Amino acid sequence: MRDASHDQPPSPVIDEIHAREASASAAGYYFQALYALIILLRESNEDAEAVTLENLDDIHFSGNRPSLFQVKYSRTAKRTLTIASEQLWKTLANWSTLARRKITHHRLILVTSASIGDDNVLAVLMGNGSRKALLNALEQEAQRVVDENTQDSKKLTARAPLCREFLRLSQKERKHLIARIHLASERATIATLNEHAAKHLHLIEKKYRFSIAKRLLEWWALRAAQSLTPEKPEPITKAEVTQQISALLREMSTGTLPGDFEDAAPPEDxxxxxxxxxxxxxxxxxxxxxxxxxxxxxxxxxxxxxxxxxxxxxxxxxxxxxxxxxxxxxxxxxxxxxxxxxxxxxxxxxxxxxxxxxxxxxxxxxxxxxxxxxxxxxxxxxxxxxxxxxxxxxxxxxxxxxxxxxxxxxx
Known part of the structure; x- marks a missing residue:
């Protein structure tokens, strides 16, 4: 028998929800790409150090302190990260998969715009304290979700396969995994990334930092997109960024005013x-x-x-x-x-x-x-x-x- 719901017209409410989800996803990817520049400016000291997008993780920093970054950006205010958060378990599942592949020498950094209170069991990931209580809490939560979904299929949640992936590791592997994780609470937004980038341009005269950061991010957005295509090699090195900064500084020193709107599309209306x-x-x-x-x-x-x-x-x-x-x-x-x-x-x-x-x-x-x-x-x-x-x-x-x-x- 044909489901009558198939004969219903599309719901404008559902369409709006899908549009918002697509918009939020696009914003997340865009922030992630731009945030890779902040990581390279902040973490790197050598010209050969580099970042790669969408390789082992959202952002892969290769250098003296190799690191994998999961970037969870949200435009929604007042979100809280807990051990029941799906975004946390997506991250843990991804890192558990890498651990089973014996990729175990990287720092693992979860960058999130969600808030983490001092009484949150996850707060230990922002420091160097003992992680035994956190590991126990995560193991219990993962087992609870898996057991409930096994016993009652009606309670099937998106977290179930993620929790299973975490539990596939041995207890020793899970302990080693949690020991490598660091939590970074990031308040930056797409609109404020210029200011964050400018803070890392320490050697540039202060009055020029914001202007150079703005144009550096514009260049980076295109370069990051190219790194995901065959046009240019995937890794983006510190040397390449340094060369771009030098070019921007030369423009400033010769009195060149940047032309930001020469090719800018005017408002549609x-x-x-x-x-x-x-x-x-x-x-x-x-x-x-x-x-x-x-x-x-x-x-x-x-x-x-x-x-x-x-x-x-x-x-x-x-x-x-x-x-x-x-x-x-x-x-x-x-x-x-x-x-x-x-x-x-x-x-x-x-x-x-x-x-x-x-x-x-x-x-x-x-x-x-x-x-x-x-x-x-x-x-x-x-x-x-x-x-x-x-x-x-x-x-x-x-x-x-x-x-x-x-x-x-x-x-």
Whole structure:
């Protein structure tokens, strides 16, 4: 007989749960990949030391103190790790399998965002105390889960096969396994990894650490992905990271401002960008240019604003310096705008529109080559182009010869 449940339409609630699970899993993998850089910066002293992703474990550190890391990241706050936690038993099962394969010379480190109270039997893994009580508790919990699932199949839990894997080790092997485990309570999140990476860049001048850490993590994200493909060898060495840091330092020392948004995809909702730049849109409408021009202009404005904010936040420039650039850019615009207005003084509206279009085209195409950011090696054009659009939104520049009067007429 056909199960009637198969005829039911998909549940939006179930779909939402699956979407959230997929999102959480993706976040976990992303954090794990980025956290490997923190491990390499923190643990390594020699150029040949390296990390490998998804080999023997989530992260395999090979060096003077070879270590395997299980990284359990969660965006859910106030989670507690106990001997009944499934994430703990997944880790123990994986390490038990490695122990049976005689891979027994690594430190075993469980990195978790869950909390561990002082009265938690697992707290001993964060220090060097006796682990006898913990081993007994784990063995009893594993046996209890296995016995209950053997006696009553209705109580079958996901932990049962994990516990069986742990119990397949001899008592001596289990003791040796628990002796090698260390628990690291990690409060870092994807959003704060820049700060954590910066703390390990001790030899870099403090004002540059956050900026270099940010770009190092961006490079690392791609390099970590490549390490999982045939494109590049799997291990990522300390030497390779050191070379990347040196390259970033050279850029800083030559005054190069990083271009973070040159290839950045703008928000999908282009209408939101237009609403945020209402005067800019009106300026383009005055010279009767269509959506193509408007879209390019608001995206250029968005890129410039985002880049400026990033530079200031990272201490690479300040708003006073940005203001001086604006003044220079306005002067450059005047050399283009004022003669054009003189040439069409007393002209028809069509002639004024034609002149305004020329000024707008200049702002989008030629201006970036005529005005660069002073004192910096900057080869990208989107900053000048975008700042001009921002100034147009602030009515400090314009395209139509009568833009000031026309904009006053608009509500």
């Amino acid at each position: 282009i209408n939101a960008l237009k609403q945020a730049a209402g005067v800019l849109v009106q300026q383009i409408q005055l010279v009767r240019r269509g959506d193509g021009y408007t879209n390019r202009a608001v995206i250029a404005r968005w890129k410039a604003r985002m880049q400026r904010e990033a530079w200031v936040n990272e201490g690479l420039t300040d708003w006073n310096e940005q203001g001086r650039f604006d003044l220079r850019l306005i002067e450059t615009w005047k050399f283009q705008f004022e003669p054009a207005c003189d040439n069409c003084e007393g002209g028809t509206e069509d002639e004024k529109i034609a002149v305004g279009r020329e000024v707008l085209d200049w702002a989008l195409r030629q201006a970036p080559d005529e005005q660069r950011i002073s004192g910096a090696s900057w080869n990208s054009s989107y900053m000048t182009r975008g700042v001009l659009q921002q100034l147009a939104d602030e009515k400090k520049v314009g395209w139509h010869p009568d833009y000031e009067a026309r904009l006053k007429e608009k509500p």
